[in-house]
Amino acid sequence: MDDRPRFRLSIRCPDQHGIVARIANAIANTDGWITEAAQHTDAEAGWFFMRWVFSLPVDAEPALRERLDELARDLGMDWWLAGADTRPRVVLMVSREPHCLSDLLARWSNGELPMEIPAILSNHRDLAPLADCYGIPFEHIPVPREDREAAFATLQARLAELAPDAIVLARYMQILPPTLCDEYPERILNIHHSFLPSFVGARPYHQAFARGVKLIGATCHYVTEDLDAGPIIEQDVTRIRHDDGVQDLIRKGRDVERWVLARGLRYHLEGRVLTHGNKTIVFN
Amino acid sequence: MDDRPRFRLSIRCPDQHGIVARIANAIANTDGWITEAAQHTDAEAGWFFMRWVFSLPVDAEPALRERLDELARDLGMDWWLAGADTRPRVVLMVSREPHCLSDLLARWSNGELPMEIPAILSNHRDLAPLADCYGIPFEHIPVPREDREAAFATLQARLAELAPDAIVLARYMQILPPTLCDEYPERILNIHHSFLPSFVGARPYHQAFARGVKLIGATCHYVTEDLDAGPIIEQDVTRIRHDDGVQDLIRKGRDVERWVLARGLRYHLEGRVLTHGNKTIVFN
Amino acid sequence: MDDRPRFRLSIRCPDQHGIVARIANAIANTDGWITEAAQHTDAEAGWFFMRWVFSLPVDAEPALRERLDELARDLGMDWWLAGADTRPRVVLMVSREPHCLSDLLARWSNGELPMEIPAILSNHRDLAPLADCYGIPFEHIPVPREDREAAFATLQARLAELAPDAIVLARYMQILPPTLCDEYPERILNIHHSFLPSFVGARPYHQAFARGVKLIGATCHYVTEDLDAGPIIEQDVTRIRHDDGVQDLIRKGRDVERWVLARGLRYHLEGRVLTHGNKTIVFN
Amino acid sequence: MDDRPRFRLSIRCPDQHGIVARIANAIANTDGWITEAAQHTDAEAGWFFMRWVFSLPVDAEPALRERLDELARDLGMDWWLAGADTRPRVVLMVSREPHCLSDLLARWSNGELPMEIPAILSNHRDLAPLADCYGIPFEHIPVPREDREAAFATLQARLAELAPDAIVLARYMQILPPTLCDEYPERILNIHHSFLPSFVGARPYHQAFARGVKLIGATCHYVTEDLDAGPIIEQDVTRIRHDDGVQDLIRKGRDVERWVLARGLRYHLEGRVLTHGNKTIVFN
Structure with missing residues (x-):
């Protein structure tokens, strides 16, 4: 027109x-x-x-x-x-679980996620072949328990070179240091595998199983210094049953994590998210 | 403010x-x-x-x-x-099934549905006590099979006196004559108990059961001369299982009918619905 | 057959x-x-x-x-x-908000909820007319702040006379004393207006609004001494948007409370709920 | 244990x-x-x-x-x-659209779908690289419009050699000949991109857009000679808005297709699906 x-x-x-x-x-x-x-x-x-x-x-x-x-x-x-057709530079960060990464790459390759991906960074080598499939550079930056500080300094330096518009923690199972959070305010997106504010912290599916909830969820939020407490961009849930064990929760939860991260990231990439205090306005 | x-x-x-x-x-x-x-x-x-x-x-x-x-x-x-605080005059029309009527009256009484209800019209007497509970005049206008034309003339005349801004067919199990449809274009709302365009016409839950679908739905639409084909305002579905018989479909379907009619009507009352051809724009 | x-x-x-x-x-x-x-x-x-x-x-x-x-x-x-056609005796307890009560009564009257209702008890008089509509005895047992202990003794005595198989707190906005909870283990059902374990305690919709969640929920659970921590029978959620204020959350939440309480109660009435520790098995 | x-x-x-x-x-x-x-x-x-x-x-x-x-x-x-740990042999058939295939392969690789994949067959070459990523043999069997009969004879012969327990049409945009359908009764699964029985046949998203429905869906069903009319295994829907164009429907629909096909296939692989006439019992 x-x-x-x-x-x-x-x-x-x-x-x-x-x-x-x-x-x-x-x-x-x-x-x-x-x-x-x-x-x-x-x-x-x-x-x-x-x-x-x-x-x-x-x-x-x-x-x-x-x-x-x-x-x-x-x-x-x-x-x-x-x-309107801007394609932000987005660095993806992952650990060992492939489900969010493979989903994001499939959507990116489909044209659903308007972004450039200069690199995928990981503290493990497991997902390098998946990155290769889609032709994205994969970089291994190990984060040894005994030397996290140095590892994160390396990571932060490398990020500075990559100059990303946004960073996506696609099941990157490490807590980022405050200095890194502060450098990219409202530009780091995380997917947390619970319906926040329930089940903050580690092993949320185990927590959900122990409490006997009937739905499990996932939350895409901006990362702040305060763990799992940043502005929420998107959430969703799926139903579980009494015969779902922890492994079923993990399996069903992977689907929710995928949808929620993909939607939250799309809203961010298309400039649909504004924040006010600790809340988001999402024009979707 | x-x-x-x-x-x-x-x-x-x-x-x-x-x-x-x-x-x-x-x-x-x-x-x-x-x-x-x-x-x-x-x-x-x-x-x-x-x-x-x-x-x-x-x-x-x-x-x-x-x-x-x-x-x-x-x-x-x-x-x-x-x-913005206009309360349209809405005539409710019902047959014998109370579930949509009781839901609308509860919501109206709650303040969720900004409308005046000058009368509830019915081709049966069954729901008069429910109307009484909420203090709404109930009028019985029978529609005998052998004399539908006269009955609808009476109905149309009575509606003209009531001068409604909108008419809601809350499970009014009669097909309105074209002349009545034409008098209130985009002002008669119907709830059809299927996810249109599936299962048009009579006994949609029986049709759904026979086909073996895994979800059943309901559709709120503006009534036009063309049965179940008017502009769709709102739809929703609910999951069914292989062990749900037709009676279970009817029971589960009642919930969907209630939500969908209540939401569709609220959108209409708040002026959120515009039409273009046979489609709606719903600013919700 | x-x-x-x-x-x-x-x-x-x-x-x-x-x-x-x-x-x-x-x-x-x-x-x-x-x-x-x-x-x-x-x-x-x-x-x-x-x-x-x-x-x-x-x-x-x-x-x-x-x-x-x-x-x-x-x-x-x-x-x-x-x-299989047993109809348990269920006492409904309410405060001032009609939405759960009117929904339960409409479903009971429809035949969806197989129970007898010997009485509706309330700490307020507001919902007496609604009870009248459906011909259920309504009893007012006030719970004055300064004399809660005596009030609950009266209530417990009256319940003993009514000999209920189950008690439903249909938005009964009082915390029951432990002695009452203990008398009816796994027989008192409550509807909590949040997706537990999020937003325990008072004013959960205000808490949800403040945190900026994207879905709100409700939880039907058995009442135990430990507030909002009993075995969960059913939960559900609905989506909210950034333009929903607290009043919109309350309005949308009413729908979820209704579904969840009605489903949870039906499972209980049909003997579909077994407990094990603090969890439920729901054969639905 | x-x-x-x-x-x-x-x-x-x-x-x-x-x-x-x-x-x-x-x-x-x-x-x-x-x-x-x-x-x-x-x-x-x-x-x-x-x-x-x-x-x-x-x-x-x-x-x-x-x-x-x-x-x-x-x-x-x-x-x-x-x-119980049987892994059926499943041949995947695709055309040019990668979204279902990439989802199935990611889930297979995750261990979510207990199957062996002896081959991916396609009437186009587009998805060969995706098959390569996961190390699955990809075979191109073109289906030229002017010689469909011979092409399908080739295909059927190749399938016979592969001896699959099941065949999945993961957006294989060809109508299979009756002889092929008959050879694998209740063993060919298709994903149809509408909520059947709505929008049978070609271009269902365009049909849905034209009708102005408020939800779009997908259906996983066993393939029979009667197009889009076989026993339904699984269905789901997603909400659309008035500002979603046909391209948005296609994008949103891809997600529903993925969930529905993955769930339907998992039920089939785990032996959870029984048929009776044209309906399924799904023990999930």
Whole structure:
């Protein structure tokens, strides 16, 4: 319908009169054409959130950016403008379990996940062949128990070289040090294999089995220093029965982990996630 | 946050440049404050749909309506403006099965369904006591097989007196005549006890049992002359097992019918449903 | 197919060789005809659980009971035999919120819940009219904050008179004293409005909102002295969005509470629930 | 708990008195130990279905088989006894879309799908690299439009050599000839990308989009001569929205296809599926 370059704009600001009109005018005055729009007012917090997708004439981006800068000053607004077809650089980090990695690679290869994958990093060598299948560089950075600090320094240095837009812990079974969490705020996604806030920490399926819950779940969240407590992007559950043992929970849980991580990552890649405090707004 | 009267505006028009800006300006210029906004562009059909909720200063509504009339001419746009707390008049029609009626009345009484119920009409007397419990007038309009035409004339006349904004067929087990369907386009909601387009017509649970499906469903749709073929507002399903007989399907199906009808009706009452051809846009 | 009286038998015993054959022979030798059978072996715990439904010739029940007593001694087995059409006496306890009560009464009246309801007890008068609609005696037993002990003594005495097979806390917003919990082990069902073990205690929807979860749930469990920690019978969840405020969570949660309580209660009434430690086996 | 060989037994026979006792005795007399048991009586049809898992002493299988042969004559019973750890030979057939194949291979490699895969057959070469990744032989058997008959003769001959226990059409976009369907009754599984019986035939997602349904689904069924009408093994659905275009339906549908095919295949491999007429009993 429209062959011009497409952009997506996200904004976040204190709620106030006339925001929509001012943004809409900025876009209309740049001859933009809006094709998707979602917004949210958090009435309690008094904040406004928005994600719009629109096309612009070639070369109109700088003028729009200028106008958005002015509006940002007036409205006290954070804003992010990106090409709608941007493919962020995403580093995947894994340990030994292949199910999340193989799912992400299959979706990436299908075109479902708009990203570049400069590298897959792992503290084990097990998943190197899977990376090879999809032609992605695999790097082994061991994390020996007795020398975690040095290992994480190496890892952090290597990440800095890779310059990722996002990092995905696709069942990377190590707790990242605070310094690494802080370097990539709201850019590290983790999949936790429980329906948080239930069963924080280690072996959540064993915890779920012991408690006798009737559903198990998984949670995709941004990583913060506070373990398993970062802003939740996506969650889902699946039903279990009394005849499911721990191994069945692990098997059924793998499916939930896959869906939840894939959906959460897609929302992130498409710029659908905004945060406010420890909560997310997900325009999906 | 804002004690002024709140309105909701829905529009539908061919997609074109600058719609959002023009509507947003119309609202901003009337000193409106937008609190909810959802829109949809059907790129294939080239149509634009929108639902916004905003507050206005007291007495500002006429000016906005004038401005919207102008825009409607320019943009070829249909529009509906209503107070956000409007409670439409809804006539409920039932036969003998209480499950949908009792659910709707419980939700209405809870405040979940913003409507007035001037009357419950039925071709049987069975549900009169349930209507009494909630203090709603119950009227018996029999539909004898040999004289359906006269019965429906009586019914239609009575409906005209009741002047409903919407009519809900809450398991009203009669096919309405075309003349009645035509009088209330997109204002008669039916709950069909199958996941349409599967199992159109009579005894869908028996059809589902015979086919051996693993899920059964229900569909809330606008009634048109074409039986079970109107625009779908909401659908859902529930899982069945090989040991569920037809009676179990009927029992499990009652739950799905309740959820689906209640959700579909709420979307309708809150002005969240727009149609385009035989499809709905549901801003939920 | 078979007009003879139908029974259901549940057993629980340490797992050992030949249990099924011995029970099956006991039933075959009494000329029983099995129509439903479900069993479960907890391999880790080494326990066996079973629920069978069968018909017997008139007057054959005593002989079967005798045989089961012998088997119980041999196998170290607990067993429960009941007419398959038994309708347990169930006292419903409520506070002010009608949604669970109206749902249970509608299902009871539909025939979905095979029980007698000798009385509805409440610490408030609000739901008396709803009880009246369905012709169930309503009794007001206030629980003043300053004299809870005496109030619960009155309540416990009244329950003793009512001699219930089960008690359902259908949003009864009081914590029962241990002495009452102990009198009805595995016979008091509660609906907790969260997906336990998340959000134990007061105001779970507010807790869920604050944490920013993407699904909310409800849990039906047996009441024990340990608040919200008894054996879980049933759970379910529903999806929420960033634009759902606490009031929306409460509204959406009401639906989940209804399903979960109705399903959990039905399993209990039909003798489908066995416990082992703090977990349940649910033959559904 | 028990290191002896484990077996699973499925039976199907007209319902009659004492079946369970007779089978249980046959197993007990062979010193068998039952660990899983599920049965179903279709009261309407008067048929009985059963699946038991048990351990036997080494070398006890022939005696049990003899006893089962006798019972089969008495009861008019079909029966299947197999080692519980049997890994059937399964040929996968695909066209160009990788999503089902990559999912099945990942699950197979994980140990979730107990099968051997002697070959992947395809009418295209596209998925050869994926087969290579997992070390499975890939064979290209083209099906040119002008010479389908010869192509299918080649295919059928090759299948005969491969001697599969089951064949999975993992998005094999060709209609198999009746002669091939007949050779493998209840042994060819297909994944159809709609919630059957809706949207039979070609391009079901386009049909679903045109009809405006609110959920899309997938169906795993045994292939019969009658296209998309064989016994249904498993189905599921996922929610779609008005802003999902046909491409979104295809994307979301891929997930449902994957779950449904993987679950249906697992049930088949574990001997959990019995048929009766055009319906399945699935002991899951």
